Amino acid sequence: MMIRRKVILASCVVFWECNVAVTAFRPSLLRGGPVRGLPRPICGYGGCWRVPATHFFPVTKKASLEMSTVSTTEETEAYFKLEQKTWTFREKYPIAYEVATCNTKATDMNDQTNTVPVLLLNGFGVGTFHQHRLMKQLLLQSCDTSRAKSQYKIYGLDYLGQGKSWPLKCNDGMSEDEYNLGYSADMWIEQLTNFIQQVIIPSTSHKVHIVGNSVGGYLGTILSYRHPHLVSSLTLLNATPVWGLNLPSWDGKLPAPAFPKRIGQILFDTIRDINVIDKYLDVAYVNRQAFDGSFDDSFDGWGTKHKNLGIPLNQKIRACTEGNGGHAAFASILWSPPASSTDPDWERKSSSPTIGFYDALRHLPIDVLLLFGTNDEWCTPAVAKRMHTTLHARRTTVTLDGSAPSVRYITIDNVGHCPNHEAPTAVATVLLSWLEASSSQSRSEIPLVSSLDARVKEPWGEVLLREVTIEESKSLGLVDRMISSMVG
DSSP: OHHHHHHHHHHHHHHTTOOHHHHTTOTHHHHTOOOTTSOOOOOOOOOOOOOOSEEEEEEEHHHHTTTSSOOOOOOOEEEEEEEEEEEEETTTEEEEEEEEEEEETTOOTTOOTTEEEEEEEOOTTOOGGGGHHHHHHHHHHHTOTTTOOSEEEEEEEOOTTBTTBOOSSOSTTOSGGGTTOBOOHHHHHHHHHHHIIIIIHHHHSSOEEEEEETHHHHHHHHHHHHOGGGEEEEEEESOOOOOOOOOSSOOSBSSOOHHHHHHHHHHHHHHTOHHHHHHHHHHHOSOGGGTSSSBOOSTTTTTOBOSSOOOOHHHHHHHTTOSSSHHHHHHHHHHOOOOBOOOTTHHHHHSOSBOOHHHHHHTOOSEEEEEEETTOSSSOHHHHHHHHHHHHTOTTOOOTTSSOOOEEEEEEETOOSOHHHHSHHHHHHHHHHHHHOOSHHHHHHSOSSOTTTSEEEETTEEEEEEEOOHHHHHTOOHHHHHHHHHOO
């Protein structure tokens, strides 16, 4: 019985992107016991909820920035636009994506000169709705003419096999559309790369700033390592430095053999139980009101307190598991390997065909911002500090323009694993300063946390921003070093 509980919990952890090595000895969740000590899982806003394809939300700057750290006295009207679109991957798979923009009377939507593309990458098991709070805050603050130099075009998309992106005819891995499809890191990175090349760059004529939460940070890191010419900068929001379980005897390509298929069915049905999801969310967030339906988190109304409770996040996540392809997709992810290296000499040098997260970090020739919630019990501050020191050690690495790449590390206190959803105002405040910088040198020097920005009020409570120096990150204690070395 204990072994069964451990296996089930390990699979729950994969669903929420946590490391089985850390969590396999903590079965209390399935016993109904206390869960506060569990490693914090990926959490987020599920999203199979239908809304109109295009939204226009006229607001006045003064009213709309009430929840923001930005202040303005002008009654300038701005229109926040959210479009839902579909793009075809591999000439076969429909991928749901969204584009958010802010249009003012002075905006020329045909002028791409100052258009800056930003791609928000989700954590596991959710859709682009998990990004709506951050999308809206980035636009609210960037439309303030006192600070904005650029017009932002913000993209979000659902990975194939997540949210609203699925093969046309799913049949538990047995349909023609699913044949030979593997839900792997390499497949998702290929999807993201093609999306940037085929959708973002033709629409904006600029390289993209990638912002990845949890597994989105892992995918963004490997993508940036492989294709630095496509990426302006990388921001990691509590990034997970691991991928799946990489179980033996199957490469994850559908249809699944009988044993993996059965295991996938049992475990997937266990972890998508509405109460199990709620318990994971409870340890993933510091502020329960940020996910229990107390506040609206849609693009057009986030931050508005409901008189009666809205739809809780656990129900929205559960809704994304109701299709005919979830069992097969989950089994495929359990068995699929980590990302492979595209360097032909890598396997000879490392004796492995895959590349680790930290190996990719060491070779990134781009600027990286670490923005981490400090109350994440799995992606702990020790893990973030290891990323910080790894990136700082890139002494021989240069960016594509010949300068030394920048790295900054900002913590957000009173926030858990998903700062994009739990602290969107604070994240947008720091991120916009980072995005507005025009060079690696300016990103190294520009103030990201000022005395005015240090305390930021979110609808459900106050959070605290603080920059961590490289000296502090290097001073990890023995226990923290051991813990961070075990993860990734």
